[in-house]
Amino acid sequence: MQIALLGGTGDIGEGLALRIARDSGHDVVVGSRDAEKAETTATAYTETLADHGSSAAVDGMENPAAAAGADIAVAAVPAYYLSDTIEAVAEELDGTVLVSPAVGMQRDEAGLHYNPPGVGSVTELAAKAAPDDVPVVGAFHNLAAAKLSDLDADIDWDVPVVGDDGDATATIHGLVEEIDGLRPLSAGGLANASEVESLTPLLINLAANNDGMHDLGVKFW
Amino acid sequence: MQIALLGGTGDIGEGLALRIARDSGHDVVVGSRDAEKAETTATAYTETLADHGSSAAVDGMENPAAAAGADIAVAAVPAYYLSDTIEAVAEELDGTVLVSPAVGMQRDEAGLHYNPPGVGSVTELAAKAAPDDVPVVGAFHNLAAAKLSDLDADIDWDVPVVGDDGDATATIHGLVEEIDGLRPLSAGGLANASEVESLTPLLINLAANNDGMHDLGVKFW
Numbered sequence: 001m002q003i004a005l006l007g008g009t010g011d012i013g014e015g016l017a018l019r020i021a022r023d024s025g026h027d028v029v030v031g032s033r034d035a036e037k038a039e040t041t042a043t044a045y046t047e048t049l050a051d052h053g054s055s056a057a058v059d060g061m062e063n064p065a066a067a068a069g070a071d072i073a074v075a076a077v078p079a080y081y082l083s084d085t086i087e088a089v090a091e092e093l094d095g096t097v098l099v100s101p102a103v104g105m106q107r108d109e110a111g112l113h114y115n116p117p118g119v120g121s122v123t124e125l126a127a128k129a130a131p132d133d134v135p136v137v138g139a140f141h142n143l144a145a146a147k148l149s150d151l152d153a154d155i156d157w158d159v160p161v162v163g164d165d166g167d168a169t170a171t172i173h174g175l176v177e178e179i180d181g182l183r184p185l186s187a188g189g190l191a192n193a194s195e196v197e198s199l200t201p202l203l204i205n206l207a208a209n210n211d212g213m214h215d216l217g218v219k220f221w
Numbered sequence: 222m223q224i225a226l227l228g229g230t231g232d233i234g235e236g237l238a239l240r241i242a243r244d245s246g247h248d249v250v251v252g253s254r255d256a257e258k259a260e261t262t263a264t265a266y267t268e269t270l271a272d273h274g275s276s277a278a279v280d281g282m283e284n285p286a287a288a289a290g291a292d293i294a295v296a297a298v299p300a301y302y303l304s305d306t307i308e309a310v311a312e313e314l315d316g317t318v319l320v321s322p323a324v325g326m327q328r329d330e331a332g333l334h335y336n337p338p339g340v341g342s343v344t345e346l347a348a349k350a351a352p353d354d355v356p357v358v359g360a361f362h363n364l365a366a367a368k369l370s371d372l373d374a375d376i377d378w379d380v381p382v383v384g385d386d387g388d389a390t391a392t393i394h395g396l397v398e399e400i401d402g403l404r405p406l407s408a409g410g411l412a413n414a415s416e417v418e419s420l421t422p423l424l425i426n427l428a429a430n431n432d433g434m435h436d437l438g439v440k441f442w
Binding site: 110111113160185186188194195198199201202203206209210213217218 | 331407
């Protein structure tokens, strides 16, 4: 498969690009609004992979070119840019499963708080912005970006997945399973996305309030 | 210490009463609106403890009598009854830390959803209902009641704790630590309670959607 990481030059996109490339064997393309930034970043990712003994190569191109031909496109951008990013690649999404990992949050003096958009969740916002025939799946909301990007770090985390299209959701379960240390779990349909997204500010609040805890993920049992 | 489980005859109250009595050595009193129900239930809990090799005895009385003299009172009632329950015992809360474990949820065809009250969270609703000089701490929101009540079940779960009163919060951290298999974690102040509470419908949605998973709790790392 070809996996596009739209906005894959930063934050959660880096860790997903590196680990999908290293662990799955799929072709990984990093997208950006800036083609040169995408290429430079992809080269750096390929070097990081080589430094960790992987011969996987990551490509980089503008978001629409990255999305073209992708079996899976991950919208790895902040919630604020999500709709614009999806609209910019909409014509390229053909047989593509669109994955939304973003979470809307706001900070006050107490900590981070879940701040969903009016449609209920960022994942549902992605579904609204996507063309009707493009299935949207929510996943990767609860991963600590810094640890995910560190290929020396062993991870052992669960990934709640939400989606209304059974085939598309199964495809993403399969992708999650291919990443070492991640276990996909079904959290139901897109209407359940807000309960998945709201876990992310809790993870950050726990890391902020407990000595020795940082870059937290979660296991359910 | 004396620990009162208000509404301790059902659901989460049963598991907390049994495990606090068995593991901590503190005096446990089960409260109910109905004194006879409280006494009958306390007797049954004491028998369950004896069946599991514990000599701990649980007392039962009406909620106000259970709260009188309690160092910690847990409002183990559904969110809908929380304010009334706290008002009924308010005059008895003297030097008592009030603990709120309740979560507001509603079910639709997709699953369970977080349904907080207007003040932001059920824990903050408890703080509003309690007398001004009674510190309120949020804890025990994310425990699977059926497994908690089964003393043969080994648990290994985290308990996010929220509170604005440092001494009261430390007291509840200490209580959580005394229960085998539970680890207290600070999630910050009461303003962060909604992010803790909203984890509960996710746990239930995950159990409903994944074969072989039930009675889920959570570990953060």
